[in-house]
Amino acid sequence: MEIEDKVFARKRWRKESMLDCGFQEAGHDFLLEKDFMDGDFKAVLKVSAQGAVSGQVIDAMTGEEYDQLRRPEANGAYVNMVRTAYEELLLEIAGACCADVLFTSDQANRLADRIAEAFGISPDYPFVHTARYQDYGVFRHWRNRKWFALIMNVKRSVLEAGRDEMVDIVNLKIHPEEGESLCRLPGIYPAYHMNHKTWISVLLDDTVDDDRVMSLVKTSFDLTK
Numbered sequence: 001m002e003i004e005d006k007v008f009a010r011k012r013w014r015k016e017s018m019l020d021c022g023f024q025e026a027g028h029d030f031l032l033e034k035d036f037m038d039g040d041f042k043a044v045l046k047v048s049a050q051g052a053v054s055g056q057v058i059d060a061m062t063g064e065e066y067d068q069l070r071r072p073e074a075n076g077a078y079v080n081m082v083r084t085a086y087e088e089l090l091l092e093i094a095g096a097c098c099a100d101v102l103f104t105s106d107q108a109n110r111l112a113d114r115i116a117e118a119f120g121i122s123p124d125y126p127f128v129h130t131a132r133y134q135d136y137g138v139f140r141h142w143r144n145r146k147w148f149a150l151i152m153n154v155k156r157s158v159l160e161a162g163r164d165e166m167v168d169i170v171n172l173k174i175h176p177e178e179g180e181s182l183c184r185l186p187g188i189y190p191a192y193h194m195n196h197k198t199w200i201s202v203l204l205d206d207t208v209d210d211d212r213v214m215s216l217v218k219t220s221f222d223l224t225k
Helices: 003-008 015-020 077-097 106-119 176-182 210-224
Strands: 011-013 024-026 029-036 041-047 053-059 098-100 137-140 147-155 166-173 188-190 199-203
Touching: 003 053, 003 077, 011 015, 015 029, 015 077, 029 077, 041 077, 053 077, 077 098, 106 137, 106 147, 106 166, 106 210, 147 210, 166 210, 199 210
Parallel strands: none
Antiparallel strands: 011 098, 024 029, 029 041, 041 053, 137 147, 147 166, 166 199, 188 199
């Protein structure tokens, strides 16, 4: 995962704050150039109209991109110091220019809002101390503490071979006799990391519309209470 994706995954940009922070509009994008490490490096950030972030780190001495930053095998003390300084700069920008959201995808956040409205339940994050799973959000019943929904950000390849982009999914409990027919629908799969007979994974990229997802959530809620 790129440093920018790590920092801004659960952030949403505020245009007015971006302009106050020095971003410049360039067509549909926003651009920011900012020096760090006492001017030895320059960060160049581009934020698309959809909120996607890309960045470059320019070595002031050479005027070229400091490509060691992106190489996993580059682990010397100096390159790690540059990585840390760059990430700290991005966190500072995120704090000034972004609002926090619960999950990466818009549909996952809409779903969390609808669950809160329907059941008065917000997610908890039981894996917060495990880097790989720290953003996984669990929705539980108040009384028995059983899960009825689990939102995860995973590689799509866990559902479809050869698709490596990161996506949000939600795991939901179903009536076993409905599993086969549900998994024939676009965006619905046998559950990742859970019993395939009684749980499904639903892709939260708007392949399945909000009302349909929420209907499945209500079934899962009833089956687990």
